[in-house]
Amino acid sequence: MSEGTAVRNTRQRSAVSALLAEMEGFHSAQDLHAMLRERGERVGLTTVYRTLQGLADAGEIDVMRPPGGEHLYRRCSEGHHHHLVCRACGRTVEVAGPAVETWADRVAAQHGYTDVSHTLEIFGTCPTCTP
Amino acid sequence: MSEGTAVRNTRQRSAVSALLAEMEGFHSAQDLHAMLRERGERVGLTTVYRTLQGLADAGEIDVMRPPGGEHLYRRCSEGHHHHLVCRACGRTVEVAGPAVETWADRVAAQHGYTDVSHTLEIFGTCPTCTP
DNA sequence: GCGACAACGACAATGATTGTCAAAAACGCA
């Protein structure tokens, strides 16, 4: 459904996608733009932003909005999951919580809410960063 | 520990606090500033921001960062809880999920993370806004 | 009442993100 989009395959889109594929942690748009430049890829910052937005809309990457910072993007495993992030070093573990999903849906339904979604992030200090 | 703060009781701080006490939903700093002006209270925008930050740090109000918008502040019930927010009209229900808290802590502990906190927001369309 | 010191506030600065629009590239089709 809704195939009027006709997304075109461009060098820039591939470059961003490829970069995300080999990156491990979360990175900001400006970060990714800088990395592409260092590689010699000629991609505009505006394009990086738009490409990331597109990928996020398509569900191919995850977006995190840390308090007081820029948006961070990351290529993640498919399906719904959440993140356990170290405050100090940023190390991230993907976690799945089926019980949480169920709980959220049930609570929303109890209040008559429909078309439910949710956001959940867990922050902590990872073993390496614990003194 | 750390009681060198010596928070002073000022007219402006009281005004912001009082306004929040009678407001129901979430409001942005700019919103609150405009309301104070309409009331004849003379409070600077910078001060509103700083006061809200202070209250948030003290845990007296909650902050929500909706995607693509400004920060929203609200005076909430005490203790830890989450929000079920209508995407259309902004109506908010406070929900408590002890099981979620436990789950988050357990998951974090399993990965060796300490000093754990988390953020959780549920979005949906409330009964009134459902066609 | 007085002095020290935090809080205020008008304004400037910051900085990520988005809008603009002419030029370039990609795709469908013959």
Added chain:
DNA sequence: TGCGTTTTTGACAATCATTGTCGTTGTCGC
């Protein structure tokens, strides 16, 4: 393969919430 249409690009300007600055003002302890 060549051509026209349509999307995409990207340099730059614009936006706008939030934060920094710093002289002034008001509070609080004494």
